Amino acid sequence: MDELLVTKIQRFSIHDGPGIRTTVFLKGCNLKCPWCCNPENIKTQKEIYFKKRDCIECFECVKRCEFLEKPEDIFRFPEHFECAESCPTGALGVYGEKIKTEKLVKILTKDTDYYNNTDGGITFSGGEPLLQSKAIKKVIKKIKPIHIAIETSLFAPEENLKDLLDHTNLFLVDVKILDHNMAQKTLQGDLKTFHKNFQIIKKKKIETIIRFPAVKPYTFNKENIKKLINFLQENNIHQIQILEPHKLGLEKYKSLNLKMKNFKKPAKDEIKTLKKRLDEISIKMDYLKI
């Protein structure tokens, strides 16, 4: 509870909420979205990576670790963090660092003046930040009154969400698959949890931005779009950000010795049609590309 497992702290972040922000990417997620662009944030433990393109073949790692014959061998020794960190170029390294809450507070408050002058703040993202809600709560309490956003899928236990309810100014909620069976099958998540959590933040009247990754075939299909529109109307939501999927995560998959699953982005026409359809029922849609 006194520390968080963090993969990255991105200062001057301008895509995850209003104004200039610092985004904390937390490691660990309970969903398995096939289009995930941050595969390094899925496992809840530290992980060794190897980026072949940065390797200069100096074999410092091999000199250091008796088990290695070549850098790639490190994948067989997932606990050899120090061996990985001996790499001079950072081709071998570790995703995830345990950071004490006090230290995190120090880092997050470095840019307070920039937040204040642009109505910005701090965003906790991931992974699924709710999984580390207790430690986040501790941090937030110390940095009040900075604006706090939580980027979440809401597929986490209810009590985790409740930890943060009184301390969050904005929820960025990713709505993904709205069919119970498909959610279970594709994401390995229980949609009931999502709905329950969503009603909690709705009741609390905390500002919420709905985001929807438009991924073919997983989320961007007839059935799911229909369900999405129902969801928006039922909950009286008049604005949505549609996210264009991208494959910038490819190198990270490679670096973890994982394969990226296949998916596609919708055609321009399809996006246009959706926009028109949403317009007709007075829902404002923004299409965000990276």
Next chain:
Amino acid sequence: MKGFLINLLGKIPFSPYIKAYYTIYHKNKGSFLQTAFRTKFINSRKENMIERRVEQLEKVCEGARIYFTPGERFFYSIDTRLHVIEYPGYRRLGNLTVDYSMLLEKGLDGIEKIIDQKLKNKDDHYLKCLKRSIEALKFYRGRCIKESGELSRILERVPLKPASSLEEALQSILFINSLLWMYGHHLIGLGRLDKILEPYYENYDKSKELIKEFIRSLSKYYRFKSNVLPGDTGQVIVLGGEYNELTRIFLEAMMELGVPDPKIVLRVNKKTPDDIWELSYKCLRKGLGYPLLSNDEVIIESLQEYYDKTDARDYSTSACWEPLIPGKSADQNNLANINLLKPLEDALRGFNGDFEELLEAYQESLNNHINETIDTIESLKVEPSPLLSLFFPDCLKNAKDIAHGGTRYNINGILTVGMGNLINSLLNIKRVCYDQKRIKPQEITNILEDNFRSHKSLKFELENKGLKYGMDEPEVIKLTNRIISMLHEKLRGKYKFGLSSPSYLTEGESTGASFDGRPAGEPLGVNISPVKFTANMSYTEIFNFASELDYSKAYNGGVVDIMIEKSLMDHIPREFTGLIKTAIMKGVMQIQVNVLNPKILLKALKNPELFPDLIVRVWGFSTYFKDLPKEYREIIVKRALEYSKYGD
């Protein structure tokens, strides 16, 4: 040695011509013979240096060919064939700004009257020379009227009489400006034109039309005015500090014309209005590389080391960004570069002590380097310039040339280069030699002289690991300020120094490998920017770092030079302005922004000619990418790619 050479050169009768041809060769490598053949040398054999310079001015005024294009709004003629000979042992003044407001208020007639009145009381040789100079200018004006057809109308009143309209004011400035160029001064700044021209402001539309034509005139003779690199003209217009309609008009006009020259330095402070910030954003977003933003609060406070508060408030800048007082200081702000890595090379040779002792050894070695630099600077005398002196009111008052202490201030400036490389080297030495004890300090010299050949992985480690210059960590800031204090302790009382320099490429070429992981001959870091911008750094971090530096000691230029991708810039008007405003509020001294599209840059690197309009910011000026030497193009692309990985 240098003194001996100068002495020797002085004894060779043709030596001034040797230097002249050498200069022409350097500026016109492609067309040297052609240029040399058409060059008209302006020489004088007078014994007395002042008289010699007056005679040169007279010859310029009598001999300059007059060019004008029918239909032009302003008369602005420069005979680029003229080459005013420089004499051995002298350094010509340039890189400064005259007091145009005096010209506009009094006209040449008014200035002549001041001289006449003084001559009545006292028969003074120098004043007589100034009088002859004014007569030469008037003679030239007469010739211009005769030879400029329908345009002659515009020269009827000005520059002789005080300006009575914006048109006359602009014409008067252009007239004197053209003579400063022909007389061989270089990097001629324009000063605070929004303030100077405020009394002549008419209405928005008319003023804007006139300002645009004025800018068109100044953009002429672009190659001729360029100093070391194409575009390096030093034509800086300083705006802001106080704001009026002309501040807006100049910014809008420059943005609409979209030309790299002249360039704008915008003075900003707590009172800068929102619409001016917005205009700056729009201008930068166009990729013009200006305005350079200059922090009034920091600079005015710092300048008071040598300058009165009232004068400090009126600061303008030299060709890039170094503050000076227009019309009052004869400061030569770019007299020399101190390469901060060289003293470390010396200090490390045979060194065997702790980190604190290393810093002491560094200071001693730095002092020796500074002594050598100062000796070189002081081996040259300043060449008198009756023309410049006419527009420095104190020179008239004191009846003394600008070269002989006529001006109120005469504080020269030195630039430093390689601070980032030095700090990164020192941080690495501390980490590797003292904290981790992996390498002994006495081994470093060998590793560096070997250019990391047998320490390949160490080179990468030094480059990538540990604390780095530009991070907002107390240890980095403290160390940087300690070096700043060392420089100040040695230079104070006589010289200013700054933290930005154009010589990162040239000095890098002649500097051996350094312990920041830089191989021999590679460029040094650029201004107050990280040596290498990595994906885990951020703009806010760099600005926080820069805002903690001790500018009260180091203010002869202190620029944070950042790159930002065009697509990101388009997306964040509010956040960008918020970023820059906050950085200034926190105490960053100056900010320069290159807005670039890396994809286009990569294409342009292969085929520069296919992108003739692509403008980039180099040193303190904007220029066309295609005109730059290859190594400058490469370093811009390299830095742009580093910054484009932002957020990866």
